[in-house]
Amino acid sequence: MKIISKNPAIVGLFLPLILAVGFVSGVSRLSADEAKKTTLDCGECHTCENPSAENLCLKPCPSLFMLQEHAKHTVTEAPDSMLLKILVNEYGPVRFNHKLHARMSDMDKGCAECHHYSPEGRIPPCGECHGGEANPANLRQPSLKGAYHRQCLSCHREWSHSTACAVCHIPLGAESLTGNVKDPTDIIGIPHPLITEPVKRVYYTPYDRGPMVTFYHKEHIDLFGLRCVDCHQKENCVFCHDLQKPARLKKSQEEVHAICSGCHGTHKCSKCHDKKEKPAFSHADTGWPLSRFHRGADCRACHPTGKRISKLNKECIGCHAGWNQETFAHAVVGLQLDEIHIEIECADCHVDRKFENKPVCSGCHDDGRDPRKNPPGKKI
Amino acid sequence: MGLDRRDFFKIVTAGSASMLAGEVKAGANGGNHRFSDNFGVLVDTAICIGCRKCEWGCEQANSLAFRDKSEYEDKSVFENQRRPVPDKYTVVNTFEKPLDPANPYYLKVQCMHCNHPACVSACIVGALEKKTEGPVTYDPWKCMGCRYCMVACPFQVPAYEYAEPLTPQVRKCGFCYDKLKDGKKPGCVEACPNEALTFGKRGDLLELAHNRIIQNPEKYVSHVYGEYEAGGTSWMYLAGVEFEKTELPVIGSEPIPEITESIQHGIFKAFVPPLALYGLLALAMHTFREKQAEKGDNHE
Numbered sequence: 001m002k003i004i005s006k007n008p009a010i011v012g013l014f015l016p017l018i019l020a021v022g023f024v025s026g027v028s029r030l031s032a033d034e035a036k037k038t039t040l041d042c043g044e045c046h047t048c049e050n051p052s053a054e055n056l057c058l059k060p061c062p063s064l065f066m067l068q069e070h071a072k073h074t075v076t077e078a079p080d081s082m083l084l085k086i087l088v089n090e091y092g093p094v095r096f097n098h099k100l101h102a103r104m105s106d107m108d109k110g111c112a113e114c115h116h117y118s119p120e121g122r123i124p125p126c127g128e129c130h131g132g133e134a135n136p137a138n139l140r141q142p143s144l145k146g147a148y149h150r151q152c153l154s155c156h157r158e159w160s161h162s163t164a165c166a167v168c169h170i171p172l173g174a175e176s177l178t179g180n181v182k183d184p185t186d187i188i189g190i191p192h193p194l195i196t197e198p199v200k201r202v203y204y205t206p207y208d209r210g211p212m213v214t215f216y217h218k219e220h221i222d223l224f225g226l227r228c229v230d231c232h233q234k235e236n237c238v239f240c241h242d243l244q245k246p247a248r249l250k251k252s253q254e255e256v257h258a259i260c261s262g263c264h265g266t267h268k269c270s271k272c273h274d275k276k277e278k279p280a281f282s283h284a285d286t287g288w289p290l291s292r293f294h295r296g297a298d299c300r301a302c303h304p305t306g307k308r309i310s311k312l313n314k315e316c317i318g319c320h321a322g323w324n325q326e327t328f329a330h331a332v333v334g335l336q337l338d339e340i341h342i343e344i345e346c347a348d349c350h351v352d353r354k355f356e357n358k359p360v361c362s363g364c365h366d367d368g369r370d371p372r373k374n375p376p377g378k379k380i
Numbered sequence: 381m382g383l384d385r386r387d388f389f390k391i392v393t394a395g396s397a398s399m400l401a402g403e404v405k406a407g408a409n410g411g412n413h414r415f416s417d418n419f420g421v422l423v424d425t426a427i428c429i430g431c432r433k434c435e436w437g438c439e440q441a442n443s444l445a446f447r448d449k450s451e452y453e454d455k456s457v458f459e460n461q462r463r464p465v466p467d468k469y470t471v472v473n474t475f476e477k478p479l480d481p482a483n484p485y486y487l488k489v490q491c492m493h494c495n496h497p498a499c500v501s502a503c504i505v506g507a508l509e510k511k512t513e514g515p516v517t518y519d520p521w522k523c524m525g526c527r528y529c530m531v532a533c534p535f536q537v538p539a540y541e542y543a544e545p546l547t548p549q550v551r552k553c554g555f556c557y558d559k560l561k562d563g564k565k566p567g568c569v570e571a572c573p574n575e576a577l578t579f580g581k582r583g584d585l586l587e588l589a590h591n592r593i594i595q596n597p598e599k600y601v602s603h604v605y606g607e608y609e610a611g612g613t614s615w616m617y618l619a620g621v622e623f624e625k626t627e628l629p630v631i632g633s634e635p636i637p638e639i640t641e642s643i644q645h646g647i648f649k650a651f652v653p654p655l656a657l658y659g660l661l662a663l664a665m666h667t668f669r670e671k672q673a674e675k676g677d678n679h680e
């Protein structure tokens with residue numbers, strides 16, 4: 001049961017009631033616009049289906065102690081790098097490569113990895129709610145300093161096993177480091193290899209009859225439009241960064257197969273496993289070489305069923321059923337129809353709407369003209 | 381005797397107030413709410429990163445040592461379990477994190493500032509004092525060096541300057557009482573970058589602690605150490621594993637002074653008959669002397 005509250009006043013009245021103490025200050029930061037968008041899942045606070053004034057059946061409301069909202073956001077929205085200098089006193093500012101962290105987080109929980117409150121639209125920066133001092137009226141809300149340290153260190157110390165201040169903090173007065181970061185891969189003077197996707201990867205597996213699995217990584221992103229997190233799940237920082245990676249983080253055979261089986265059937269081993277490298281997927285092998293119009297299209301545009309790529313009807317109208325003389329811009333095929341022909345029904349020239357066959361003129365013209373020599377418009 | 385109505389009421393009210401206080405104290409752990417307004421600190425071992433900046437902050441606040449902050453990044457100290465010592469009122473130790481031995485949990489140790497401090501009741505000269513705001517403070521000018529407090533403390537907190545030949549003192553965390561009086565936070569709390577230490581009113585801290593447990597059941601065991609232990613303490617702890625697996629002792633909810641006091645009272649009970657005898661003798665001598673003096677007066 002989902003309610004989208006249309007009236008911010010209701011949210012304003014209702015939330016403090018549920019939250020009882022302390023949390024109000026966090027909520028009051030919602031602007032009227034944001035409040036409109038606030039979606040509350042009734043089950044988050046109520047134990048029964050139809051709560052009433054007599055019977056509120058309230059739970060202790062766990063998830064609302066900390067403002068939680070996670071709308072979909074993409075890496076491209078992330079700012080490149082930031083200079084965190086509001087709290088500068090003992091140390092110089094912290095250079096934070098936001099984009100790089102966003103890219104890495106994209107392999108796990110995305111923005112939500114750090115932003116516990118990431119509503120639709122603009123994600124408010126931490127300092128908008130977390131102040132310079134821990135909020136004495138709301139002990140649940142740490143100060144900006146506490147919030148930053150908890151965020152950064154929860155991952156950093158896990159893989160680096162260090163809590164040394166100098167890892168992030170630039171010594172005070174180190175001039176060269178206080179300017180803006182030019183190199184987007186630069187994390188406090190240490191360039192981080194850019195996170196790029198490899199074109200292909202060959203995996204060697206213990207399967208005797210076909211030890212090699214060739215995986216065309218780039219193709220999966222460019223053609224199939226997959227996002228990092230579609231395959232790279234729960235690959236938190238430790239997964240790449242901790243050299244003494246605990247065994248539990250290595251993926252099991254089942255887990256690896258599960259990633260592919262989301263789209264491919266994994267029952268036929270030879271589909272992926274071979275004794276040599278497999279060539280990249282070619283659409284022509286399916287008996288349908290892609291024309292220039294289809295080549296650039298996203299797979300899902302034609303195979304919308306998503307998960308499993310289905311066999312399609314090869315006739316044009318199988319997909320383009322809705323096209324008619326009004327909606328189809330004929331010029332894209334290289335022929336701009338003249339004023340007379342542009343009004344004519346498609347099927348008058350393309351008999352039975354079979355567009356893969358040659359069009360005919362004999363429906364109207366009995367001089368046996370050839371549409372190639374005598375086109376019904378201008379060739380472009 | 382000039383005892384007017386007003387004085388009479390004063391005495392009666394004071395008497396009943398003390399009776400009431402006695403009653404609250406007597407109930408094992410009962411009246412824990414009485415300490416809700418006391419200052420306290422919630423130590424969240426699931427947030428603590430073992431950076432030891434609290435040790436640095438404490439040593440600065442109490443002028444115990446002036447080492448550079450970076451010296452506290454030394455992790456080799458965790459190889460041994462440490463205890464508070466005369467020049468270190470607080471120390472950070474580790475305890476095992478199941479599934480992730482490379483990143484253990486950390487636990488900061490210091491005086492718990494008990495609601496019913498055993499050290500205070502053990503101290504026969506009143507050198508240790510439970511302040512109304514919560515802290516248990518120490519006055520070296522009153523201390524006679526008997527070290528009963530060290531024996532009495534269930535958390536083995538007070539340390540003694542054995543190395544000090546002339547004026548050895550008992551040393552322990554005093555909850556930075558002077559800073560608290562100025563409306564400031566204790567040195568260690570201020571120094572904690574991760575805000576693993578939350579300073580506030582005991583009642584609010586308990587609410588915070590229980591909220592954290594409810595909100596993150598996978599992160600915490602459902603136990604706030606110090607809520608009931610030894611009748612409740614000002615400093616309290618949250619942890620991701622059972623407290624039996626930490627260095628914090630397993631202690632019942634009975635206030636410790638009641639145990640120690642009952643022993644002490646037992647001892648004093650044995651003293652009562654001889655004391656009464658001496659008292660009687662003293663009274664007899666006193667009256668006898670007074671009578672003699674009166675006689676003398678008459679002579680003059």
Ligand code: SF4
Binds near residue numbers: 498500
């Ligand atoms: S922890 Fe020990 S020293 Fe501290 S108040 Fe309690 S009994 Fe006293």
Ligand code: SF4
Binds near residue numbers: 439
């Ligand atoms: S409260 Fe003060 S004395 Fe006690 S550990 Fe913290 S800084 Fe040290």
Ligand code: SF4
Binds near residue numbers: 427431572
């Ligand atoms: S300063 Fe805070 S985070 Fe660091 S060891 Fe002490 S309590 Fe833990």
